[in-house]
Amino acid sequence: MELIHAKQALTENGWENNVVVETSDGRIISVISGVSPKCTQVDLLLPASANLHSHAFQRAMAGLTETRGPNPRDTFWSWRHLMYRFLDRLTPDHVEAIAALVFMEMLEAGHAAVAEFHYLHHAVGGAAYADPAEMATRIVSAAQATGIGLTLLPVLYMHGGCDGRVLQGGQQRFGCGIDRFNALHEASSKHLKRGPSDFKIGVAPHSLRAVDPNSLGSVISLSDGPIHMHLAEQEAEVTEVETHLGARPTEWLLDAHDVDPSWCLIHCTQMTSAETEALARTGAVVGLSPITESNLGDGIFNGTQFFSAGGRFGIGSDSNVHIALFEELCTLDYSQRLRDRSRAAMAVPSRSAGRVLFESATRGGAQALARDSGRIAPGALADLIGVETGNEWICDRRGDTALDSLIFGGRGRDCIRDVWSAGRHVVKEGRHQARESITLQFRNVLAELGQDI
Numbered sequence: 272m273e274l275i276h277a278k279q280a281l282t283e284n285g286w287e288n289n290v291v292v293e294t295s296d297g298r299i300i301s302v303i304s305g306v307s308p309k310c311t312q313v314d315l316l317l318p319a320s321a322n323l324h325s326h327a328f329q330r331a332m333a334g335l336t337e338t339r340g341p342n343p344r345d346t347f348w349s350w351r352h353l354m355y356r357f358l359d360r361l362t363p364d365h366v367e368a369i370a371a372l373v374f375m376e377m378l379e380a381g382h383a384a385v386a387e388f389h390y391l392h393h394a395v396g397g398a399a400y401a402d403p404a405e406m407a408t409r410i411v412s413a414a415q416a417t418g419i420g421l422t423l424l425p426v427l428y429m430h431g432g433c434d435g436r437v438l439q440g441g442q443q444r445f446g447c448g449i450d451r452f453n454a455l456h457e458a459s460s461k462h463l464k465r466g467p468s469d470f471k472i473g474v475a476p477h478s479l480r481a482v483d484p485n486s487l488g489s490v491i492s493l494s495d496g497p498i499h500m501h502l503a504e505q506e507a508e509v510t511e512v513e514t515h516l517g518a519r520p521t522e523w524l525l526d527a528h529d530v531d532p533s534w535c536l537i538h539c540t541q542m543t544s545a546e547t548e549a550l551a552r553t554g555a556v557v558g559l560s561p562i563t564e565s566n567l568g569d570g571i572f573n574g575t576q577f578f579s580a581g582g583r584f585g586i587g588s589d590s591n592v593h594i595a596l597f598e599e600l601c602t603l604d605y606s607q608r609l610r611d612r613s614r615a616a617m618a619v620p621s622r623s624a625g626r627v628l629f630e631s632a633t634r635g636g637a638q639a640l641a642r643d644s645g646r647i648a649p650g651a652l653a654d655l656i657g658v659e660t661g662n663e664w665i666c667d668r669r670g671d672t673a674l675d676s677l678i679f680g681g682r683g684r685d686c687i688r689d690v691w692s693a694g695r696h697v698v699k700e701g702r703h704q705a706r707e708s709i710t711l712q713f714r715n716v717l718a719e720l721g722q723d724i
Contacts, residue, residue: 272300273694274307275655277316279669281630283648286670292316297469297693301649311696313657313689315665315673317629318647319383320596321420321636321654324499324537324587325556327370327410328391331717332357333592355441359395363409363714366391370413372713374675375703376594377419380684382618383654383692386535386640388475388499390445391679392426392455397443403451404458411462416705418697420654421466422640424475424499425459427452427490432480433515445477449489456493469652469693471641473497478504479512479520484527485676497533497641499558500524503546504538504569521546530555535639537587540570547573551582556639560589561602564680571606573617585635597683600628604678625675659687 272295280290282302291307336353342556361369370387377385387410393399394661401410407425428445431438438446447455456474463470473496476482482490486700491498503520503619512520524530534555542550550557559572559625566698567590586599604624607616616620617631618624637645644654660667664682690698 274310275313275316275512275657276306276310277313278660279314279500279659279673280316280647281318281674283646288724290316291527292647292653294694295544297467297653297695299649299651299653300374302647303644311657311681311689313669315658316647317656317658317689318382318524318633318645319385319656319691320381320586321384321640321642321644321691322377322382322596323386323402323535323556323636323639324560324583324589324717325373325377325387326590327373327387328361328389329354329589330373331365331369331720333588345587353644358391358441358444360481360720361391363400363405366406367409368712368716370410371416371709373591373594373708374413374419375706376591377588378417378690378692378698379687379703380594381596381656381687381690382419382588383656383690384422384469384640384642384644385414386422386424386473386497386499388424388426388537390426390475392425392447393444395444397438402458403455404462407455407459408462411466413471414415415466417703417709418643418695420469420640420644420693421463421498422471422642423459423463424473424497425452425456426475426477428477428481429483429485429486430481431648433511433573435483439459442647451484453493460524467693469642470498471498473641477501478508478697479516479523480508484516487528491528497535497639499535499639502536503540503541506541506570509541519543519546521550524690525549528656532556532638533641535585535606538564538572540564540572542573542628544573544576546578546587547700548578550581551560551577556635557582557584558587558639559584559599559603560587560597560608561599562593563589564702565602566590566592571610572603574603574607575611578627580619583638584631585639586632592663595684597678598681600625600678601634601681604628620623623671623675625678628678631672643671653694655691656687657690658686659688662686662694
């Protein structure tokens, strides 16, 4: 059991002062007013976010893809080519060390859990490991070592495009037919059971480019957990899907399948106004990664329209080029402002922009991971962030203004002092408990891989 006293807390009932939160066995037992000298003391207590979209291995590429090649207009597709070259060097040991660093950085940034969109399954050339879930078990091990909550999403990746072309080069490490994927998913489920009770599994058909319509139906029926899929990220993708399937990606998916709150559709930066409102009505979560989407030039999500239509969204770090929860939220809001030439784009009369962004993202992330979190209330998982406010960045501000300062002031991460994941107190005084050893292993891996891809 642990008692946490907060001078102020964003609870299920809104802002409350002098709150004591009692946790036990990974869950919140009670939320009451009062003070106790035996409590862990924090200035500001927030529900922690769930990072709903990550490709952990791509963290090792951060900073290596920012040069321009002979093409005067480098795009997502040229970045993708470099990523495939990088894949040829990664071993299971490398992946485990990289994932541990990523998960540690997520925890220090205020993410208590992660949905790992895991598609690096096989050895170089597509050869199977003796254990078909060898790479998945490395993700599980990294999550256990860091204490982050995990929803593992094994990815079905079948083709190189809507025309069914054979996978080439680095893509071969992803490739599975339905039978091979079923075996991989089953083995991954067994490995996941050695983790704590808040570890879960779902499925992730990669995209309409990589999974044919018949196989999409098969993989959806494989699991009763969450279903995640890339959708409508790039203009070229929209054109390809429309050419081969006769409709734009979002339009096709909503017509072909009963999309409901168990779904999380990633990016969705290329949607029409009608598609935006139709997707909002399904109750599915849109998984946004504003920093990665900016880095790759994906486009701007129709955030204000989607939110006004009752849409649900959460935040992920995708390529992990920069893991920063509060900056993701700021980037999302600023993208809407730039597009519309507006101010405080996501604000509503009763809540500031920062509060709308934060509460929506924590609730949407919890839904996308099928994780009972995203709120400070009895019965919920104890996924919590303790924030210091007595500094030059927050200046002891309160309520929505404190959240706005965290998100838009640019120093929110510096203010995080404590993070709990299902009651595991893994970040103290702003640092993960195993930071030194995890960082050393990661740097050794980077030295082995070299800097030139």
